[in-house]
Amino acid sequence: MDKFEDIQAFVAVVEAGSFTAAADRLGSAKSAVSRRISALEERLGVQLLRRTTRALGLTDTGKSFYEHGARILADLEEAEAAVQQEHGELRGTLRFALPLSFGVRHMCGAIAAFSKKHPRVRFDLDLNDRRVDLIEDNFDIALRIGHLSDSSLIARRLFEVHTVVCASPHYLKIHGAPKTPDDLADHQCLVYSNLAEPGRIVYKDADGNKGAVNVNAAMSASSGDFLCNAAAHGMGIVLQPTFIAAESIRRGNLVAVLTEYTWPVTPAYAVYPPTRHLSYRVRAFIDFLVERFAGQPQWDRDCETLSAKQS
Numbered sequence: 001m002d003k004f005e006d007i008q009a010f011v012a013v014v015e016a017g018s019f020t021a022a023a024d025r026l027g028s029a030k031s032a033v034s035r036r037i038s039a040l041e042e043r044l045g046v047q048l049l050r051r052t053t054r055a056l057g058l059t060d061t062g063k064s065f066y067e068h069g070a071r072i073l074a075d076l077e078e079a080e081a082a083v084q085q086e087h088g089e090l091r092g093t094l095r096f097a098l099p100l101s102f103g104v105r106h107m108c109g110a111i112a113a114f115s116k117k118h119p120r121v122r123f124d125l126d127l128n129d130r131r132v133d134l135i136e137d138n139f140d141i142a143l144r145i146g147h148l149s150d151s152s153l154i155a156r157r158l159f160e161v162h163t164v165v166c167a168s169p170h171y172l173k174i175h176g177a178p179k180t181p182d183d184l185a186d187h188q189c190l191v192y193s194n195l196a197e198p199g200r201i202v203y204k205d206a207d208g209n210k211g212a213v214n215v216n217a218a219m220s221a222s223s224g225d226f227l228c229n230a231a232a233h234g235m236g237i238v239l240q241p242t243f244i245a246a247e248s249i250r251r252g253n254l255v256a257v258l259t260e261y262t263w264p265v266t267p268a269y270a271v272y273p274p275t276r277h278l279s280y281r282v283r284a285f286i287d288f289l290v291e292r293f294a295g296q297p298q299w300d301r302d303c304e305t306l307s308a309k310q311s
Contacts, residue, residue, distance in 0.1 A: 007069040009036040010048065014066050015138070018056060077279065090281045091120035097134070097142040101224050101244050102268075103127040106299070107143075114288050121281050129194060129222065134273050140282045143289075145241075145268045155269040156286055159293040162242045162300055163263040166254040170234040177257050178237070181213045188218035188236035190227045201239055204262040228254065239263060242303040249303060256303070268293075 012022035013033065023030040041048050048062035058066060077092075098107060104127065111123055126132060126139070134142055134153065145161050165184075167177075178184055181203050191198040198220055202212045218236045221227050224244045231238040232253040238245075248254040270286045272278065 006036050006040040006043075007072060009033050010040055011066060011069045011073055013037060013049070013056065014058065014062075015070075089120060090118040090284055092279065092281050093122045093124055094141070094281055094285060095124045095126075095139045096285075097126040097128070097132045097137075097139045099129050099143065099145060100127045101129075102143070102145065102241075105247075106243060110289065110292050113292070114285060117288075118281070118284065121285075134271070140279070141270055141272045141286065143268060144271050146266050148269060148271065152274060153271040154274050155271045156290055158268045158270055158289055159297050161266045161268055162303075163239050163265070164242050164245050164249075164256050164303055165237060165239050165258045165261075165263060166231065166245055166249060166256045167237040168232050168234045168253060169255055171231070171236065172255060172257070174234075181211060181258060181261060184213050184215050184237060187215070189215040190219045190221070190230050190236045190238040191215065191217045192224055192227060192240070193220040193222050202264055203258075206260055243297065243299045246299040246303045 009022065009026065009028075012025050013019060016022040016025050019030050019033050019037075023033045026033065037049065044065075046061045047059050048065055050057040050059060103125070111125075115121065115123075126137075131144075132139055132142060134140075143158070144155075148155055165178075171188075175187060178187060181201070184201065189199075199217055200212055200214050202210065204210055219227070219230060221230075224240050227238050228240055228244055228248050230236070231240075232248050237257070238254075245254060245256075249256055270289055272282060272286070
């Protein structure tokens with residue numbers, strides 16, 4: 001049997017977690033994959049997999065062989081990608097994890113533009129606010145908003161996420177607009193529960209002095225879109241990223257308040273695992289994102305213009 005195909009079958013079984021899933025991945029029969037693994041172990045004279053009725057496991061030798069085998073396949077993929085890149089063609093699947101609200105609002109256009117340049121690249125997207133493990137969950141790249149705590153990942157800065165305090169015209173008519181950040185403590189506030197301190201809002205005044213205010217949460221939720229909708233329905237004041245709030249401000253459903261203060265600013269990064277086998281398609285997509293989001297994002301420009309008009 002072909003040694004390369006034996007390695008390919010073994011790596012597929014390890015990564016897919018079963019012979020059946022590996023066979024589907026390779027477009028082969030389960031029995032054929034099983035025969036290849038058995039023949040590989042017989043030729044090497046070692047056991048690579050521990051087989052039970054419930055699960056597959058790697059022996060210590062199997063772990064070592066998997067690392068070497070996966071590297072061989074990655075080297076081949078990289079060589080093919082290099083040839084394709086020379087001819088201006090990228091291909092393959094790019095697994096991308098990104099926050100739900102940002103992805104729905106602002107990433108579809110970016111992916112569409114990239115796909116026009118590279119139509120043979122396929123995207124497998126995970127739109128979720130949860131923090132995925134890029135290595136464990138087998139993602140090529142993730143977009144992360146916030147200060148990075150995982151130092152093992154490689155990151156490229158894309159843009160800054162600015163926030164804005166806003167409420168509906170109806171709410172402000174009934175309760176009045178806050179004059180200072182401290183006034184927020186006396187208002188109904190809608191807070192994003194995924195933050196480390198949801199009820200604490202930090203800010204800077206016009207002179208750059210830092211301050212903080214603790215607010216009482218009339219509502220907390222893990223969705224920024226939901227909170228913006230709740231604010232538009234008059235349920236309270238909300239602090240949200242401009243990439244979410246700008247649309248509601250444009251429609252007149254929300255009004256920015258306390259605009260003379262600077263509210264939390266967090267960086268957004270493209271992050272990827274620290275592997276030497278960064279494929280050409282991943283590298284090209286990251287370069288594309290860096291270029292696309294260079295400078296001040298459109299939603300920030302919109303928000304500044306709209307806030308000025310409302311003042």
